[in-house]
Amino acid sequence: MSLLLWGLVIIFVGGLASLISGRRAGLASFFGAMGAVAGSITAVIPAFKVLLYGITESFRLNWSIPFGSFFIQIDPLSAVFLIPILCLSAVAAVYGVGYLWACRGKKNLGLAWFFYDLLLLGMVLVVVAKNGILFLLAWEIMSLAPFFLIIFDDEKEEARDAGWTYLVATHIGMVFLLVFFIILTGQNGSMDFDRIGVIDGGIASFLFVLAVVGFGTKAGFMPLHVWLPEAHPAAPSHVSAVMSGVMIKIGIYGLIRAITFLGHPPLWWAWILIVIGASSGVVGVLFALAQHDLKRLLAYHSVENIGIIALGLGIGVLGISTGLPALAVFGFAGCFFHIINHAIFKGLLFLGAGAVLHSSGTLEIDHLGGLIKRMPWTAVTFLVGAIAISGLPPLNGFASEFLIYLGVLKDGISHGLVNIIPVLGVIGGLALIGGLAAACFTKAFGIVFLGQPRSKHSQQAHEVSIAMLLPMVTLAILCVLLGVFSPLIIRVFGTAISNVTLLPQEVIQGQLNAGSSILSNVVIISVLLVILICGLALLRKWLLSGRGVEQTETWGCGYARPTARMQYTASSFAQPLVALFRFFLRTDSRNLPPKGIFPDRAFLQTDTADTSNKYLYRPLFKWISFMLSKLEWIQHGRLQLYVLYIALTLLMLLIWKAL
Amino acid sequence: MHIEKIINPLLTLVLAPLLFGIINRTKALFAGRTGQPLLQSYYDLWKLFRKGAVYSKTTSWVFRLGPIVGLAVVISATALVPSGGLPAIIAFDGDVILFAYLFGLMRFFTVLTALDTGSSFEGMGASREVMFSALTEPAFLVGLAAISKQTHSLSLTGMLAGADTALWSHIGPVQLLVAFSVFIVFLAENSRMPVDDPNTHLELTMIHEVMVLDNSGADLGFITYAAAIKMWLLSTVLVGILVPHNGNAWIDISTAVAAVFILAVLVGVVESSMARLKLLHVPQILFIANALSTLALILVLR
Numbered sequence: 035m036s037l038l039l040w041g042l043v044i045i046f047v048g049g050l051a052s053l054i055s056g057r058r059a060g061l062a063s064f065f066g067a068m069g070a071v072a073g074s075i076t077a078v079i080p081a082f083k084v085l086l087y088g089i090t091e092s093f094r095l096n097w098s099i100p101f102g103s104f105f106i107q108i109d110p111l112s113a114v115f116l117i118p119i120l121c122l123s124a125v126a127a128v129y130g131v132g133y134l135w136a137c138r139g140k141k142n143l144g145l146a147w148f149f150y151d152l153l154l155l156g157m158v159l160v161v162v163a164k165n166g167i168l169f170l171l172a173w174e175i176m177s178l179a180p181f182f183l184i185i186f187d188d189e190k191e192e193a194r195d196a197g198w199t200y201l202v203a204t205h206i207g208m209v210f211l212l213v214f215f216i217i218l219t220g221q222n223g224s225m226d227f228d229r230i231g232v233i234d235g236g237i238a239s240f241l242f243v244l245a246v247v248g249f250g251t252k253a254g255f256m257p258l259h260v261w262l263p264e265a266h267p268a269a270p271s272h273v274s275a276v277m278s279g280v281m282i283k284i285g286i287y288g289l290i291r292a293i294t295f296l297g298h299p300p301l302w303w304a305w306i307l308i309v310i311g312a313s314s315g316v317v318g319v320l321f322a323l324a325q326h327d328l329k330r331l332l333a334y335h336s337v338e339n340i341g342i343i344a345l346g347l348g349i350g351v352l353g354i355s356t357g358l359p360a361l362a363v364f365g366f367a368g369c370f371f372h373i374i375n376h377a378i379f380k381g382l383l384f385l386g387a388g389a390v391l392h393s394s395g396t397l398e399i400d401h402l403g404g405l406i407k408r409m410p411w412t413a414v415t416f417l418v419g420a421i422a423i424s425g426l427p428p429l430n431g432f433a434s435e436f437l438i439y440l441g442v443l444k445d446g447i448s449h450g451l452v453n454i455i456p457v458l459g460v461i462g463g464l465a466l467i468g469g470l471a472a473a474c475f476t477k478a479f480g481i482v483f484l485g486q487p488r489s490k491h492s493q494q495a496h497e498v499s500i501a502m503l504l505p506m507v508t509l510a511i512l513c514v515l516l517g518v519f520s521p522l523i524i525r526v527f528g529t530a531i532s533n534v535t536l537l538p539q540e541v542i543q544g545q546l547n548a549g550s551s552i553l554s555n556v557v558i559i560s561v562l563l564v565i566l567i568c569g570l571a572l573l574r575k576w577l578l579s580g581r582g583v584e585q586t587e588t589w590g591c592g593y594a595r596p597t598a599r600m601q602y603t604a605s606s607f608a609q610p611l612v613a614l615f616r617f618f619l620r621t622d623s624r625n626l627p628p629k630g631i632f633p634d635r636a637f638l639q640t641d642t643a644d645t646s647n648k649y650l651y652r653p654l655f656k657w658i659s660f661m662l663s664k665l666e667w668i669q670h671g672r673l674q675l676y677v678l679y680i681a682l683t684l685l686m687l688l689i690w691k692a693l
Numbered sequence: 694m695h696i697e698k699i700i701n702p703l704l705t706l707v708l709a710p711l712l713f714g715i716i717n718r719t720k721a722l723f724a725g726r727t728g729q730p731l732l733q734s735y736y737d738l739w740k741l742f743r744k745g746a747v748y749s750k751t752t753s754w755v756f757r758l759g760p761i762v763g764l765a766v767v768i769s770a771t772a773l774v775p776s777g778g779l780p781a782i783i784a785f786d787g788d789v790i791l792f793a794y795l796f797g798l799m800r801f802f803t804v805l806t807a808l809d810t811g812s813s814f815e816g817m818g819a820s821r822e823v824m825f826s827a828l829t830e831p832a833f834l835v836g837l838a839a840i841s842k843q844t845h846s847l848s849l850t851g852m853l854a855g856a857d858t859a860l861w862s863h864i865g866p867v868q869l870l871v872a873f874s875v876f877i878v879f880l881a882e883n884s885r886m887p888v889d890d891p892n893t894h895l896e897l898t899m900i901h902e903v904m905v906l907d908n909s910g911a912d913l914g915f916i917t918y919a920a921a922i923k924m925w926l927l928s929t930v931l932v933g934i935l936v937p938h939n940g941n942a943w944i945d946i947s948t949a950v951a952a953v954f955i956l957a958v959l960v961g962v963v964e965s966s967m968a969r970l971k972l973l974h975v976p977q978i979l980f981i982a983n984a985l986s987t988l989a990l991i992l993v994l995r
Contacts (some may be wrong), residue, residue: 157877404751406755418920427795432791436790436791440787443790443841443847447993449993461838462835466827466830472826473803473824475801476819484809484811485751555783560793566765567765571761574911582746583747584748585749586748586811587749588749588754589814590812591814591905594811602816602819606817607808614824
């Protein structure tokens with residue numbers, strides 16, 4: 035436990051030191067990144083200890099704040115989240131040194147690193163906090179720090195708008211959490227998590243809904259996700275990686291923690307989570323398909339993956355609710371494993387997108403192309419991430435989605451028509467999500483890295499520095515390792531699953547052992563696949579040896595002078611799917627088709643704005659602002675009257691107290 | 694490990710190219726032609742493996758990796774598919790999901806190979822491929838989930854070994870619905886009519902053929918062979934859903950192989966009697982497949 039505290043101190047001191055270094059870019063980067071890396075390494079040791087040996091340690095200090103106490107503890111559930119947070123943040127910090135170096139002299143890097151370290155500190159504190167007040171405080175630190183990182187490019191209007199959207203969204207979520215914790219305390223009289231008794235009945239359901247909305251805003255459940263596609267593209271890429279890879283998962287952490295307070299879950303909680311998961315997954319990936327900006331595309335994929343995680347969670351809760359152990363164990367194991375996997379491959383992909391931006395100066399997918407020849411290492415790592423996020427074997431993304439499928443197949447298909455929700459939601463939903471994700475990432479990788487450069491942006495691209503490459507390579511290797519060692523890894527989740535499901539250890543271990551032996555069969559097939567690939571490569575080499583191997587132009591029906599502009603674009607690649615699902619996407623398209631024998635000017639412009647933003651939030655906020663404008667007569671700028679308001683309020687409060 | 698488990702993969706690897714021959718002969722019969730020899734695909738493969746190759750200057754290593762991954766995937770998948778009462782080499786709970794996702798991996802690389810050439814024709818084919826496959830996957834997996842519930846088994850070996858006559862009278866409707874859905878998936882996944890026309894001459898209208906326009910020599914051989922194996926495996930699954938077992942291994946395995954050949958004849962009949970659908974109408978037929986699978990699921994959950 036003292037290691038965790040030391041880690042937190044190191045992170046904080048690193049952040050402070052870089053704040054003091056200010057515009058001295060070298061010093062600021064050194065302190066900021068060192069704080070994050072050294073602090074993470076220190077703090078991750080106790081987290082591993084908890085998960086591997088099941089030793090839970092805690093630290094409690096009394097506080098003068100009512101109901102508050104500085105009570106932190108790493109239990110297995112915290113450890114599951116703590117490990118990806120610390121690992122990804124450390125790796126992204128190394129990348130950040132290379133990435134931010136281009137801004138030296140122009141920006142105050144000290145400030146950027148201070149808020150980065152603060153974000154990390156906030157995230158760690160949230161998952162170890164075992165007191166409501168401390169939790170909310172840490173939550174607020176974690177929520178405020180990214181705001182300053184999102185508006186890092188504050189000369190751009192989009193960045194400022196994105197920051198504003200983020201700030202409003204996160205605080206609306208916070209309101210629900212405040213109410214949640216106030217009611218929770220009202221039921222128990224204490225805010226320490228270990229003293230919260232089990233709550234049942236209607237109040238529990240009400241608290242569950244509050245938690246889904248409050249934590250779901252942070253996680254990015256559809257339709258609470260609107261801040262994600264704005265904020266993630268605006269932030270510097272290593273921050274996007276951390277926000278998308280781990281920060282949004284803290285919403286999931288909060289939700290799981292909340293469920294542990296709320297007693298035996300009724301069936302409909304699980305159904306709600308499954309429906310949210312399937313709809314976030316499908317609609318998220320559809321919006322991703324329609325995007326033209328690489329980072330926006332990745333941001334929508336976070337909504338999709340949160341959907342997959344919610345499906346796992348829903349299956350787990352269904353398992354608790356119905357008392358079916360395979361559902362509970364595989365649901366939660368899939369959920370936890372996907373949280374870790376998504377942190378790795380989404381982090382990797384955001385870092386890759388950052389490398390593309392860094393070297394070509396644009397994220398517009400239709401302006402890129404052919405980067406595989408100019409940035410070979412970035413391309414390989416991005417391809418690994420793309421395969422992993424599409425949930426394809428033999429990488430880690432498949433293993434976690436497979437566990438969720440397995441839960442439903444084993445225990446989920448039981449009699450009763452109502453079971454159609456989990457079965458269709460998970461099997462149909464995951465299959466559709468998988469197919470669409472593959473479509474989206476063949477588009478992202480194929481158009482950005484393959485073919486010929488579509489503009490001078492991609493012609494001038496070059497491979498990025500080693501500080502940026504090394505983190506990407508590390509994460510890509512992790513994608514492979516987590517896939518290969520998945521049979522071992524899922525056993526580690528046993529204690530965390532018993533934390534949540536309260537099932538007996540033997541039952542959980544029994545299920546996990548079964549899952550582990552199933553996954554080892556998957557690994558056998560994967561190994562066979564790799565051996566076959568190597569064998570076939572040798573075979574082809576042998577077949578082609580001594581025969582003519584020539585180079586020529588791509589076949590264009592006999593046309594000999596193709597140009598890069600004749601290539602298929604990302605927009606045209608995605609068009610059939612976007613048109614098929616236009617009901618959800620409502621893409622705006624304006625075009626001027628070519629006319630006549632010698633066409634003059636022609637253009638096509640499509641824009642897929644977020645429907646829930648456009649049709650739900652904008653009208654809602656417009657209405658609120660209209661209603662509030664009726665109160666403008668109170669705000670007239672006369673100071674003496676404002677003082678009168680204060681005095682009147684005080685008077686009223688005093689009278690109320692006296693009564 | 695039992696030696697007889699090897700029989701199915703061996704049959705698959707040896708007999709798969711014959712399916713194209715059967716389909717083509719059936720089509721020739723309908724058109725009143727003599728048609729190509731039954732073994733034409735074997736001659737073609739032999740010819741392709743002995744040729745040099747031409748690569749586009751635009752392409753990278755992804756283009757060279759694609760055909761290899763495709764063939765490696767289908768060969769690995771042969772280990773998962775049982776037939777004629779013989780279990781698969783590797784059978785485990787949920788292997789059906791790995792089976793479906795392996796084809797996803799193959800498709801991922803085929804599409805990337807197409808995009809690597811920078812050709813807009815191949816881009817078009819790739820775009821159609823990802824669209825149709827995103828709609829076939831749910832139909833396939835939901836349908837097999839229904840079968841899994843009916844047969845109380847979670848692995849392909851169990852799911853496809855259970856169709857005996859007693860079961861047939863009991864669960865006939867479910868089997869039939871799923872089989873029809875899987876048949877549509879089978880046609881779409883193997884790029885047959887009415888989804889794709891393998892004999893078309895216009896690049897603009899193709900799906901699978903256009904994606905491999907720039908492949909030549911051994912690479913094209915790998916792709917053709919992989920397509921044949923994929924067709925064989927999906928046929929075997931479809932046959933396994935429908936055809937009951939007798940108990941005698943030799944009779945069962947011969948029935949299964951014969952059924953696969955009959956299915957190929959059926960494909961030839963469909964191709965001779967139907968025109969290809971407009972591309973915009975293809976999703977509708979895939980939605981039908983999804984609806985049938987869902988209906989089967991409702992029937993078993995009832």
